[in-house]
Structures are given as structure tokens and as C-alpha cells.
Amino acid sequence: MVSLPSSVDVAIVGAGAAGLGAANALKDSGLSLIVLEARERVGGRAHTIQAAPDVVFDLGCGWLHSADKNSFVPIAAHLGFAVDKTLPPWRERAYGKAFPQKERDEYMRALEAFYDRVEQAARSGRDTPASRCLEPGNRWNPMIDAISTYVNGSELDQVSILDLDAYVDTNINWRVRRGYGALIAAYGAPCPLALSCNVTLIDYSGQDIRIGTSRGTLTARKVIVTVPTNLIADQAIRFSPALPAKVDAAAALPLGLADKVTLALEEPEALPKEGNLRGATMRTEMGTYHLRPFGQPCIEGFFGGRFARALEDKGDGAIAAYAIDEIVSFLGNDIRRKLKPLKESRWAHDPFARGSYSHALPGHAGKRAMLATPVDGRLFFAGEATSPHFFSTAHGARDSGERAAKEVLAAVRDS
Template identity: 75%
Template sequence: MMSLPSEVDVAIIGAGAAGLGAARALENSGLTVIVLEARDRVGGRGYTVMAAPDITFDVGCGWLHSADKNSFVKIAGQLNFKIDKRHPPWREQAFGDVFPPKERAEFIEALDAFFDRAETAAKTGRDSAASLYLEPGNRWNPMIDAISTYVNGAELDSVSVIDTHAYEDTGINWRVRRGYGALIAAYRAGCPLALNTEVKLIDHSGRGVRIETSQGTLSARKVIVTVPTSLIAGETIRFHPALPEKVEAACGLPLGVDNKVMLAVSEPKALPKDGNLRGATMRTAMGTYHLRPFGQPCIEGFFGGRLARALEEAGDGAQAAQAIDEIADYLGNDFRRKLKPLAESRWAHDPFARGSYSHALPGHAGQRAVLAAPVDGRLFFAGEATSPKFFSTAHGARDSGERAAGEVIVALKE
């Protein structure tokens, strides 16, 4: 941590994966750099806590998605973070008979058929809501929509079919045993950092760029903005002169809501390690449950979309209550006494996130490129929402920060 300098070559706004990626890319450039972070920690939407002495909880991102192309895999190796390469249990039902194999197979068949129709539609180049490609009357449609709430943080009627198709999923998903958020925090290394420094205004009307923060004012030759789209769309950070095209792009790339709740299990041996629990509820408003992640004595619940937002609005404890009710419905009412709430995320109420990760609204798939474009050779933009293929991921964010840092170096040579 450092005090606020009066002038730097490059100021980076935000110490999430994108901001840290930019800072690390510039560390041997000879440029003076500072990362300005509103929170009292690094990592942004990547954050690991100990929910209990024996339970690690990734409050934010928890999976190394597309691990064969994920830049954090190499970083984990360099920092001696052990990677768990076991196949995730998302499509399997490892416990109970609440989702019988025959019905599960029918659901997966319907889900895959939906993805095929959506892919065909996206290739036409005409954007629309992904919900249009649900098969009319298919009994599994509500649960297919539930998958969208987990993947996008929003239901299919709010998701661009072209944007969904653009996401690159290699199907390889690994985990970090000590926590993805812990890995991102360790990646920070010696980045020059000012915490508790909320940026209010980026004034690019003069020759340099003046940045007003809660800790004072500084100037920079170049600025890399890595904050979530919600803060740009809501103009929590203002630009002078205004950048209406950036605000419009950010509005077209809102953050969906995905939240987790961690429950301790008093009799963990009654559950399989790394199992999955999800019922054939025929509802979109439903949770999905990871049983004993890493073999820990807990259940991690996951809620998305409108249900996640409603549970946040209902206040503390609502997510745990919902999770316990659903699990008791699946496993029997006696199971309630074995569950104890430990921790939860509330990303929509986090003032520096206001959501989980971005999705493009129907008709707005092209806004990622608009948001990523530099302005006047002085303002540069990064973050998961600017990634063309790996949006909504930590590695997509990190890579975008590295990309923006490269743009800064090129601009300084011109």
C-alpha cells in the first residue's frame, strides 16, 4: 500500500483481476504506476474467506473456467497454488433420487437441443433474446432458464443470443484448493496500490488526465478503467467531458446477479464428496447445491437471476433459509437440524460491484467492443465485460487488463 502520489504515468482504476493484470503487465515498463481501489482489499469480485476454520469459501468466482486456456492456471503454478482437476459435478446427480436418471437424461437432452438452436440462430447475425429458442411447450423450459440464471446471472429473456454464442467454453473447469480469490490476491504481488481510494471523477479535458478520489487528486498521462459496467452505467464514476458512448455500452452490458450461501453440515459423511443436488422442480426460481466441495463439511448453495436478487432484497438470512428449505424438500425435513448458515454473498448490494458479472442485453452484443475501445489515446478500458470471448470470468478480466496495458505502451510510443 502507498500514499497517493500527485502524478503518475499510468493510473489503474480498480484492483480486481483486470486491474492487477494491467499492473503486472506494466511492472517492468519503467513507467510509474498506481492502482486505485475503492475497497479495503484487492480482488474485486474474486474474494476468498474462511467461512469456518475448516471451510474455504469463494464468495465470488470459484472455478477456473476453460482451464486449458485460462491464464490463471499458469499463475497458480508459479505461486504454488494447488489446482483440483476433478470433473465438476454440474451435470451429475450424485446424491438422492430427487432427480431420477431417466428424467435427468431427458433434461440434458432438452438443454443441449436448446443450445443447438441458439447457436444456429446466433450464426445468422441477427440478435434477439435467447428465450426465443426455447421449444414451445417443452416441460423443461423453466429449468433450462434456471441454467441461464447460473451462467448469466439473468433469465434468457434478458440475454443476447449472439453474446451467449460468443462465449468460449472449452468444457474444462478446475478449482483452486486455497480459493480463487486467494490466488488473485496473491497475484497482486508488489503492485503499487492505494486502498480505500474511491474514484469520483476522471477529467480528461486538459493535456493530462486529472483524477478526483476520496483521498485527494492526482494526475496521470494515461488511465486504465477496469470497474464493473454498473459503475459506468450509473455514472458513479463520472467523466469530463462526458463519454455517452461508454455509458450506453455499459447499460447494454448489465451485471446479472449470482449469489452463494455456505451451510455447515453436522454429519458430513451422510453426503458424497463433491456431489451435486438439484431437483426436477420444473421451476426457474431454484437453487443448485454443491455437496461437500473439496470434501469439506458443508454445502454450497447457488442462486441466480431474479430469485437471487429477490433473496438479497429480503435481507440477511433469506438465502440460507431458502437453501435449507429446498435441501429439506429434497432430503427430508429431518435434514434441517444438520445445517447451519455460515456465510453468503450479496453482490447486488456491494456498492463497488452492484452485481456479479456481465451479460449483453438482446441487441447489444456489439457493445463489448465499444466498451473496450480506447478514448483519445489516454483512456483505456478493461474488465470482464470487455472480453470478447471470456466475459464473466476472472481470467477474461485479467487478460483484458494485460491487453489494455499493451495499448498504453503503444500509445506512449506514438
């Protein structure tokens, strides 16, 4: 960790994928720069931990979505991180009797028909809640809504149809064996970082921009802001002069919630590697479970939306307790003694995230471009919420940081 300089050419606020993307893009520019990060670590909403001696766990992002277009894939190769191309468990590897294949087939047809209706509705150009594309009375609607809580972090009634349709998904999903968060941390290792440095003020009223932090004040010619939308909407960072349009745009792009838990599994050989476990539930309040990821002796659980928030609000350990109860309901009471909570995420209660990833509220799909627009040729904005097609992903965040860096270089040339 470097000491806080008194002045730099470019200050980057946030050391998540976006901030690190910007820093790496500027490292050979000849401009002095610093990345200001409130946490004691880099990565933001990407965080790999050693949950147990034989369990590596990504508390945050874990999948290289749209891997054939994902900019972290070549970065992983360059940094020596092995990429696992095993097919994801959510379609191909159903396990157990809780969700028979016939019902899975019916559900998949209903889900695909829903996305077809979203695509058709988006052609009208009218931005309405995605829930309007659910077929009235379809038995699978609650489960389709549950999938939205994993994909969008929110139920469909809070998701813009135009925004949902704008997302690019090539359906190629790979993983990083050592952890996505570990890859992003390695990507950020060469960057000049000021950790435990919480930015609270960005005053651009003078010739130089004054930045107030928990470690003191510094000035910069340009600032790239990469913090999550909820922090901008809550005005955790104060801008002077105020930026009401940015605050409004951020509020229209709130972070939904997707939480994860990992459970140690005794006698792992009794369950298949890379299996998928969930029930044919007629409710949105459900978990889905990844059996033995990478063959590890554990089960990962996933929860989203209002249900994840309710579990978080019950306190630490509530997600794990629910996951164990639900797994027992699928596999029988004998498995309860074989499961032990290891670690769970609580992203809504993380003060520097306040959620997981962004979705556009109905009627506000255009706010991503508004949030990304520079201010006064000196303030620049990046982050997954500013990505037009890869929002909610780490690579979308990284690419947006690179885009903001290019905007900074263009502004320097023109000044």
C-alpha cells in the same frame, strides 16, 4: 498499502482481476503506476474467506472455467497454488431422489438441443433474445432458464443470442484448493495499491488527467478503467468531458446476479463428497447445491437472476434460509438440525460491484468492443465485460487488463 502519489504515468482504476492484469503487465515498463481500489482489499468480485475453521469459501468466482485456455492456471503454478482437476459436480455426481437419472437424461438432452438452436440462430447474424430458442411447451424450459441465471446471471429473455454464442467454453473446469480469490489476491500482492480509494471523477479535459478520489486528487498521463459496467452505467465515476457512448455501452452490458451461500454440515460423512443436489423443478426460482466441496463439511448453494435479487432484497440471511428449506425438501426434515448458515454473498448490494458478471442485452452484442475502445489515446478500458469470448470470467478480465496495458504502451510509444 502505498500513499497516494501526486502524479503517475498510469493510473489503474480497480484492483480486480482486470486491474491487476494491467498492473502486472506494466510492472517492468519503466512507467510509474498506481492501482486505485475503493475496497479495503484486492480482488473485486473474487473474494476467498475462511467461512469456518475447516471451510474455505469463494464468495465470488470459484471455477477456472475453460481451464486449458485459462491464464490463471499457469499463474497458479507459478505462485504455488494447487489446482484441483476433479470433475465438476453439475453433470457427473447427482445425488438423491429429487432428480432421478432418467429425468436428468431428458433434461440434458433438452439443454443440449437448446444450445444447438442458439448456435444455429446465431448464424443468421440477427441478435434476438436467447429465450426465443426455447422449444415451445418443453417441460424443461424453466430449468434451462434457471441454468442461464447461473451462467449469465440473467434469464434468457434478457440475453443476446449473438453474445451467448460468442462465449468460448472448452468444458474443462478446475478449482483452486486455497480459493480463486486467494490466488488473485496473491497475484496482486506485488502491485502498487492505494486501497480504500474510491474514484469519483476522471477529468481528461487538460493535458494531464485529473483523478478525484476519496483520498485526494492525483494526475496521470494515462488511465485504465476496469470497474464493473453497472458503475459506469450509473455514472458512479463521472467523466469530464462526458462519455455518453461508454455509458450507453455499459448499460447494454449490465451485470447479472449470481449469489452463493455456504452452510456448515454436521455429520458430513452421511453425504457424498463433491455431490450435486437439485430437484427436477418446473420453475426457474430454484437453487442448486454442491455437497462437500473439496470434502469439506459444508454445502454450497447457488442462486441467480431475478430470484437471487429477490432473496437479496429480503435482507441478510434470506438466501441461507431458503437454501436450508429447499435442501430439507429434498433430503427430509432430519437434515435441518445439521445445517448452519455460515456466509452468503449479496453482490447486487455491494456498492462497488452492483452485480456479478455481465451479459449483453438482446441487440447489443457489439457493445463489448465499443466499451473496450480507447478514448483520446489516454483513457483505456478493461474488465470481463470487454472480453470478446471469455466475458463473465476472472481470466477474461485478467486478459483484458493485459490487452489494455499493451494499448497504453503502444500509445506511449506513439506520443
